[in-house]
Amino acid sequence: MPKKSILKSVTQFQTALSDWYRQHHRKLPWRETACPYQIWVSEVMLQQTQVKTVLRYYHPFLAAFPDVGHLARTDTQAVLKAWEGLGYYARARNFHRAAQIVCDRHNGLVPSNPADFQKLPGVGDYIAAAVQSIVFNRPLAVADGNVKRVLARLNQMPNPVNQASSYRHFKAIATQLLDTTQPGQFNQAMMELGATVCRPQKPDCDNCPVQSFCQVFENNRVDKYPRRTPSKPIPEYHIAVGVVSHNGRLLITRRADHGLLGGLWEFPGGKVCKHETAENACIREIREEVNLEVKILSYITQVKHAYTHFKIVMDVFHCLYLSGKVKLNSPVDYKWITSDEISNYPFPKANHKFIRRIFIPLLTF
Ligand code: SF4
Numbered sequence: 052m053p054k055k056s057i058l059k060s061v062t063q064f065q066t067a068l069s070d071w072y073r074q075h076h077r078k079l080p081w082r083e084t085a086c087p088y089q090i091w092v093s094e095v096m097l098q099q100t101q102v103k104t105v106l107r108y109y110h111p112f113l114a115a116f117p118d119v120g121h122l123a124r125t126d127t128q129a130v131l132k133a134w135e136g137l138g139y140y141a142r143a144r145n146f147h148r149a150a151q152i153v154c155d156r157h158n159g160l161v162p163s164n165p166a167d168f169q170k171l172p173g174v175g176d177y178i179a180a181a182v183q184s185i186v187f188n189r190p191l192a193v194a195d196g197n198v199k200r201v202l203a204r205l206n207q208m209p210n211p212v213n214q215a216s217s218y219r220h221f222k223a224i225a226t227q228l229l230d231t232t233q234p235g236q237f238n239q240a241m242m243e244l245g246a247t248v249c250r251p252q253k254p255d256c257d258n259c260p261v262q263s264f265c266q267v268f269e270n271n272r273v274d275k276y277p278r279r280t281p282s283k284p285i286p287e288y289h290i291a292v293g294v295v296s297h298n299g300r301l302l303i304t305r306r307a308d309h310g311l312l313g314g315l316w317e318f319p320g321g322k323v324c325k326h327e328t329a330e331n332a333c334i335r336e337i338r339e340e341v342n343l344e345v346k347i348l349s350y351i352t353q354v355k356h357a358y359t360h361f362k363i364v365m366d367v368f369h370c371l372y373l374s375g376k377v378k379l380n381s382p383v384d385y386k387w388i389t390s391d392e393i394s395n396y397p398f399p400k401a402n403h404k405f406i407r408r409i410f411i412p413l414l415t416f
Contacts, residue, residue: 057205057264058227064264065230065237071260072240077102077247080109082239087161087186088119094181095146095173098195099139102246108137120159122150131314131397138400140312145173163187176222185235192225193238194218197245202228203277204249207266212277285357290365291333292320292402294409295345297372300389301409303396304341304382311358316396318367319382329366337370341385342378345370352408356401367405 057064076082079102081093092112096105115133116122122130127147134143149171153159161182162168169179180191194202199212199221206224210217230237248255256268267276295302295318303316321336323329330347337345351367377385388396393406 061228064228064261067260068240072236072243076243089113090186091161091182094178095142096137098142098177100137119150119153122147123154127314135397136400140315142173144314148172165189165191181238184238188235190229190231190234192222192229193242194222194225195242198225198241200251200277201241201245201249204267205265207270207272207276209278211280213279285362287362287364289323290320290363291323291329291336292318292365292367293333293337293345293370294318294351294367295337295370295372300387303386303388305384307383312399315399317399317402333368340381343375344373346373352405354401354404363401365401
């Protein structure tokens with residue numbers, strides 16, 4: 052057994068964690084502000100995304116949308132453009148909608164009542180606890196991936212961290228440990244500990260401020276925790292995409308506003324069927340999606356990209372428009388654009404991987 056049981060020494064644990072956090076926390080821009088909107092922006096971005104990535108997006112986003120009113124009044128496409136490359140685009144769409152509701156129903160003020168805040172689109176348990184504790188000092192414990200890993204190790208918990216049914220166990224323990232006199236700082240300290248010391252690989256136990264409370268350290272079982280249920284193999288899909296040119300312009304289509312990559316623009320294409328060549332799939336998909344007949348002119352490149360639950364291998368072709376009038380089936384909008392206009396539209400990362408290879412010569416067809 053560890054020298055001190057964490058749940059029997061809550062105050063000592065809180066003090067050790069708090070002292071360490073005050074001295075060692077990283078200076079991050081969202082920790083330098085008390086603005087509810089700015090902190091909310093950071094927490095939406097930080098969901099599923101590493102700090103170093105968020106740092107590239109945070110200031111430009113605030114420069115484009117300095118307050119909730121600016122965000123609410125802007126067009127969804129401009130929000131998606133500012134979010135381009137950050138992934139999980141439902142976050143941006145929900146945040147934009149939430150800003151509009153805050154302006155319509157809450158006089159442009161971020162609700163300080165957790166129940167009202169949690170009714171906003173995209174505000175789940177994590178965002179609610181993080182924003183409400185940091186901004187409004189509400190005693191709500193965060194149990195994100197970093198916190199669950201720390202708790203699993205401190206308490207040598209058998210509950211798999213990647214199983215939804217485990218969440219309530221982690222949340223209950225996080226709530227028991229929460230320092231209700233400074234819940235925002237406590238939550239940030241737990242997350243910081245997980246991100247910088249109790250890391251997924253090679254935790255830095257020698258420099259851990261709560262080592263004396265840690266059961267897995269005491270029992271020499273650090274490398275066995277947290278427990279995870281084995282993940283299913285990630286499927287890989289073969290995709291064919293066509294860059295269709297006509298009269299010096301390229302065809303792009305917009306995905307429906309909901310679902311994966313909702314609202315983003317892309318070049319038309321889709322899955323290659325069994326026993327089908329990528330070239331034939333490209334021609335077929337363009338016919339099915341936009342009702343155009345095209346012929347393949349050349350092969351551009353192959354792109355590989357991994358999403359959370361699947362991977363794609365994408366063959367990209369340069370196609371020449373032959374005939375037909377665009378009729379949309381699945382996409383919700385389309386444009387014939389010049390190469391100069393590409394940067395006006397938000398595209399998924401996988402498309403960006405080949406966009407740089409679409410040279411001006413393509414546009415002469
Ligand atoms: Fe994590 Fe090691 Fe600290 Fe335990 S002692 S909480 S395993 S860093």
